[in-house]
Amino acid sequence: MKAASLEDQYASFPEIKRSEVRKFLDWIHAQPHISERFSEGEALHFFHACRCSMEVAKQVLDTNLTARTHLDEFFVSLDCERPEIRRAMRTVSIVPLPGATHEGYRVILAKLDDLNTANYNFADAMKLYCMVFDFWMYEDGIQPGHVIVIDLQGTSLGHVARIGLLQMKKFLFYLQEAAAIRLIGFHFINIVPFMDKILALMTPFMKKELSTVLHMHSDLNDFYKFVPKEMLPKEYGGREEESSLAKEIFYNKLLNSRKEMLEFEKRHQVNEKLRPGKSKNASDLFGIEGNFKKLDID
DSSP states (O other): OOOOOHHHHHHHOTTSOHHHHHHHHHHHHHOTTBOTTOOHHHHHHHHHHTTTOHHHHHHHHHHHHHHHHHOHHHHSOOOTTSHHHHHHHHHEEEEEOSSOOTTOOEEEEEEESOOOGGGOOHHHHHHHHHHHHHHHHHHHOOOSOEEEEEEOTTOOHHHHHTOBHHHHHHHHHHHHHTOSSOEEEEEEESOOTTHHHHHHHHGGGOOHHHHHTEEEESSHHHHTTTSOGGGSBGGGTOSBOOHHHHHHHHHHHHHHTHHHHHHHHHHTSBOGGGSSSSOOOHHHHHOOOOOOOBOOOO
16 A cells, blocks of 8 residues: 655646645644644645635544545545455445546546345445545545546346445445545446436535536436546457456555555544544534335335
8 A cells, every 4th residue: 555656646737736735644643533643645635625725624634534534434444454344345346537528637436246135235335335435546646636436237226226325325425525535426327227216315415516517318428428448448448458357466466455444444433532622423524324225125
């Protein structure tokens, strides 16, 4: 797990003043509830994602680390040797694509490999997704923007029925309020006839900003307008290696970086006992959990 070069990142984004990022890092290290091992490179991701606003970056960083501390199902026990993570690795492909779009945006693609609904666990798949994204960003550095692509081929109503409303609420909260990225596009490809069921899970928790970058494609030719065909895996008509092979290569990187990922997890959590003022818990982020049910499938 090799951190992206700071010098290269600052050279690519001359509008970011390193002196300001270091002030931000000084503030981070002055917070008793945040790890003193939080790095300049990690701080840079938040400063860039928040368009160089110091105050917004402080808020988003604290929200991020607080969410990572209390969202057990997504961010705790990031051990890729755990059986549930190994199962998720067999069930889904989560592949950062090489290269970039014409605008310089980086793309990550997720799809089902094992179509057996009994092997699909939404929380475990999202935990693996976040692990892959964290590892990728750590090594890739800051970028002009990121595009998320979800391939629904092989998805059944049985998969949708295994997604909890509260789980969806928590994940979309993190994506919209706490993720240290500039999300440029969120694309569903090979959409299914019951797309309305999936949107019924998502829409109550989506803000306008996410709605405006959400796209659904039944025709890949339409999708190619956003993500060039040539940067996609071969099964999508592109030039890159098949996603099944790319997934194995990337998952092996995770497995070989197990200790570093566990250290990453510790750096990205807060110690609520040391937080100035009142400590926070999950209800401070999401409200009272209440009686969230799984989506009823007719």
